[in-house]
Amino acid sequence: AQKTLKDVYKDYFSIGVAVAPRNLSGPEAELIKQQFNSITPENAMKMGPVHPEENRYNWQDADAIVEFGQKNGIMVRGHTLCWHSQAPRWFFTDTEGKQVSREQLLARLKQHITDVMSRYKGKIYAWDVVNEAVPDTGKSIYRQSKFYEIIGEDYIEKAFEFAHEIDPSAKLFYNDYNTESAAKREKIYQLVKKLKDKKVPIHGVGLQGHWSIYEPTQQQLEKSIEQFASLGLQVQITELDVSVYPKEHERRQKKDTDQSVYTEEMIQKQSAHYKMLFDTFRKYKGTVTGVTFWNVSDKSSWLDNFPVAGRKDYPLLFDQNYKPKKAFKGVVDFK
Numbered sequence: 267a268q269k270t271l272k273d274v275y276k277d278y279f280s281i282g283v284a285v286a287p288r289n290l291s292g293p294e295a296e297l298i299k300q301q302f303n304s305i306t307p308e309n310a311m312k313m314g315p316v317h318p319e320e321n322r323y324n325w326q327d328a329d330a331i332v333e334f335g336q337k338n339g340i341m342v343r344g345h346t347l348c349w350h351s352q353a354p355r356w357f358f359t360d361t362e363g364k365q366v367s368r369e370q371l372l373a374r375l376k377q378h379i380t381d382v383m384s385r386y387k388g389k390i391y392a393w394d395v396v397n398e399a400v401p402d403t404g405k406s407i408y409r410q411s412k413f414y415e416i417i418g419e420d421y422i423e424k425a426f427e428f429a430h431e432i433d434p435s436a437k438l439f440y441n442d443y444n445t446e447s448a449a450k451r452e453k454i455y456q457l458v459k460k461l462k463d464k465k466v467p468i469h470g471v472g473l474q475g476h477w478s479i480y481e482p483t484q485q486q487l488e489k490s491i492e493q494f495a496s497l498g499l500q501v502q503i504t505e506l507d508v509s510v511y512p513k514e515h516e517r518r519q520k521k522d523t524d525q526s527v528y529t530e531e532m533i534q535k536q537s538a539h540y541k542m543l544f545d546t547f548r549k550y551k552g553t554v555t556g557v558t559f560w561n562v563s564d565k566s567s568w569l570d571n572f573p574v575a576g577r578k579d580y581p582l583l584f585d586q587n588y589k590p591k592k593a594f595k596g597v598v599d600f601k
């Protein structure tokens with residue numbers, strides 16, 4: 267029988283995928299049930315989509331995803347309780363449109379985390395409590411978000427404390443991208459070390475893993491896993507995809523990459539890169555506790571049209587017909 271990701275990795279870490287309600291029926295649902303034992307709502311549990319108005323929640327999509335998990339014995343990972351992006355405008359202004367005070371915003375953040383986590387208590391095993399709070403550039407370890415401007419740096423520790431109070435059994439993560447860039451990794455390390463030193467209830471760091479066939483190197487990845495694990499934190503890869511195109515800054519040099527053609531060279535490089543990534547994840551068994559892909563198959567990825575409008579990407583292990591790609595083989599054939 268064909269090997270599946272969840273069976274091959276059952277002694278290593280959970281294998282997940284980001285989903286939207288549209289993925290939970292038909293051939294995609296069959297692929298999800300066959301290959302994965304964890305799902306993450308791609309958008310349904312974010313502040314804006316789930317809490318569009320102060321006194322109105324929109325639970326429909328989030329409920330559908332949790333019910334699918336419950337019905338099929340698939341764990342659910344929560345994403346995300348506090349993020350500067352996709353945060354509803356009302357969160358930061360009062361009824362006259364004036365910016366709210368530190369106390370008001372802290373109370374709203376507490377209410378939001380309390381309501382969302384209470385609804386799914388015992389049904390969500392891990393949460394990205396705070397997402398992308400560290401800037402890519404500059405000395406400060408704090409992104410100048412509305413949360414930081416209005417509350418101050420302690421909005422992060424408060425969010426973790428609010429979360430832990432509601433569901434002490436849920437594993438709580440700080441989640442970010444570009445975690446393999448030395449400068450950004452050091453700032454994230456400083457942030458989470460501060461939280462650990464203050465005995466804030468944080469259990470792990472999420473490396474989003476929006477990588478490409480050009481980066482990271484194995485050394486860079488191992489350095490990130492080891493640096494965060496040195497604080498006694500677990501590490502999860504939370505939004506994995508391997509674009510066949512170089513990142514923006516490299517792209518300008520390689521003009522011909524905007525053609526959306528999936529070349530044999532891309533297939534070879536992608537297969538080798540995915541193999542290196544999973545060889546590395548297995549090496550840190552017990553530290554790397556979960557790996558989640560961001561979208562199900564090349565049929566539809568957030569990387570289609572991003573950052574180049576109209577450009578198709580091929581970043582995942584299953585092709586546009588939900589069939590396993592060459593890269594899949596390199597990931598499951600290690601025994």
Ligand SMILES: OC[C@H]1CNC[C@@H](O)[C@@H]1O[C@@H]1O[C@H](CO)[C@@H](O[C@@H]2O[C@H](CO)[C@@H](O[C@@H]3O[C@H](CO)[C@@H](O)[C@H](O)[C@H]3O)[C@H](O)[C@H]2O)[C@H](O)[C@H]1O
Pocket residue numbers: 308309351352397443474505568
């Ligand atoms: O950006 C990739 C990752 C990076 N890390 C954090 C992680 O949360 C993020 O995920 C992406 O986060 C993006 C927003 O920042 C999501 O994109 C949003 O995805 C939403 C749902 O499809 C879109 O909302 C729909 O927009 C449509 C037209 O604009 C409207 O008609 C729909 O009603 C509305 O739901 C938003 O415009 C679009 O911005 C992507 O699907 C999602 O994959």
